Amino acid sequence: MFKNEVVAMILAGGEGRRLNILSAKRAKPAVPFGGKYRIIDFCLSNCVNSGIYCVGVLTQYNPRSLHEHIRIGKDWDLDRLNGGVFLLQPFISDADTDWYRGTADAIYQSLRFIRNRAPELVLILSGDHVYTMNYRHMIEFHKKKKADLTLAVIQVPIEEAHRFGIITVGAEGEVIRFDEKPENPQSNLVNMGIYVFNREVLEEEVEKEAMREGTSFDFGRDIIPRMIQDKRVFTYSFSGYWKDVGTIDSYWEANMELLGEESPLRFKDIDWPIYTPVADRPPVKFGRDAQVENCIIGEGAIINGKVSQSVIFNGVYVSEEVKIEGSILMNDCYIGKNSQLERVILDKGVMIGEESRVGGGQVLNVNKKYPEVLWSGITIIGKNSRIPSGCEIGKNCIIGADVDENDFPSLIVFSGETIEKPSMEV
Known part of the structure; x- marks a missing residue:
């Protein structure tokens, strides 16, 4: 267990317009998936299975169903006196802070939560992807490289690459270029939206971005491209199953892929269970x-x-x-x-x-x-x-x-x- 070494922050406030009516009454991470789960279950289960038990879930758009689903985190063993799951929302204060302006602003508004726990590292995750991943391996890689930021990358079909941040990597795995959702991507190596930050570096970068006029306050558009100029930014390659289910087609495909003889998503692996609240229903x-x-x-x-x-x-x-x-x-x-x-x-x-x-x-x-x-x-x-x-x-x-x-x-x-x-x- 990482104890206070790592705090995970799950970005779960997305509106999900490309999912149309499926996300009309709920946040995208709360969309049901796979006959039993919600999309966010995979992210939460990955944290617990990786030994990370302090998790902040940053909600915003239509959060009610997501809050009702997670509650106190008991189904993920996150109902704890030390650590646990925390549902965080945007707020209005004397600093005139309001609705999240972007992914980095969501973290900026949660700095007090992070500082109170004083972790060495902050793991930032997107709550609307379906995958199983041991974050421990990525964290160990980050520490070995003495990185300021490590981002997980994966190869996708080139025709889908325009939906993601495109990464250009140097000889040692360092990021030398980052292009956020280019119209004509030259590579299919993409950003998975999984980041490991040194806490002090994260605080410095989001506070700096808060002072910059005209920012979209987004990690992909603003912070990462700037950091590769003067910080140690590395990639961690992931070769397992990962799906951004942010479109109707990708959502349907991901569900259909569960029906294959050898499903690429190991959601039945007893060594890596996907937790979710259990329904009191009769047998089929x-x-x-x-x-x-x-x-x-x-x-x-x-x-x-x-x-x-x-x-x-x-x-x-x-x-x-x-x-x-x-x-x-x-x-x-x-x-x-x-x-x-x-x-x-x-x-x-x-x-x-x-x-x-x-x-x-x-x-x-x-x-x-x-x-x-x-x-x-x-x-x-x-x-x-x-x-x-x-x-x-x-x-x-x-x-x-x-x-x-x-x-x-x-x-x-x-x-x-x-x-x-x-x-x-x-």
Whole structure:
């Protein structure tokens, strides 16, 4: 155990606009994942499994579900007298501090918390990535290099590299160039958003940035590019599974990858458990005509139809003569008799009426309202929405949260269309 040597700070305040309605009522790290978990569970479990028991979680956007999920940290063995988990939010004071302006500002507003614990090192993590990693190895590497800052890096497909900070590395592993989300990246070695800082250096850098006019107060855009000029900044190469699930496509892909014969994410490893609050649910029940092929099925689910290549969360009810393929159904969804779902993501509490068809068809139009969100054929339905019986919803459609039967102008929703709850504003 690191005791007071390391304090971990998890950045968990992201709005997650690219996840659209999945993060409309919750922070991105609180989005359900893998039939049982929340995204932040991986980060919290990595800390505990690495022997780090003092963890600050920096929340901001729609924090309620995240706070309810973590509570006092008991499920991660973080309900401790010494150390533990701390939920930290932006504040207003006589220094006129307000909403986090960027990732570095979130840490700046939490300096008092860090100083009170006086660690030697500060581990900064992004709470919206899915991976298992032993932070102890990175910390030991950081100390061996006598670094001021060490950042974890990984290689990604070159077509995805523009979403990340691009790293250029010297002969000894030192960072010689950092380009934050370039349009045309020249490398696929990217920043994972995992940093080990010497505490004094971190304090100096964020306080210096707070005084600079025009700053975006971001580690990738401001602090790291400046530090590589006069500080010892090194990379720690990570070769395991790591996924930024910040888009609908990457979120869907990460869930589907869990279904492979050899899942790249070792979330079933008994030596590296992923902790999460345990639901009090009855066992899964399969009806006499149920057919299930290559699925994850959560507790309390009742399956009476045919489900294949899908992730089914707790309490989902699948009626008779239903066919579900390549889909993600979150807690307590209800699928009416003789309905079909293909490449669909349902948020919690969605009800699909009988004789409905969601996500099928041959037509593939990019979503008209959110073309940057849906274009590959996935359809998403928001929390607690009600889909009328006999409805046909095409590919790349978005049905917003809390939509009910009366909000549908027609029982046919063509590919690329969006239906949202009418605004109540006058």
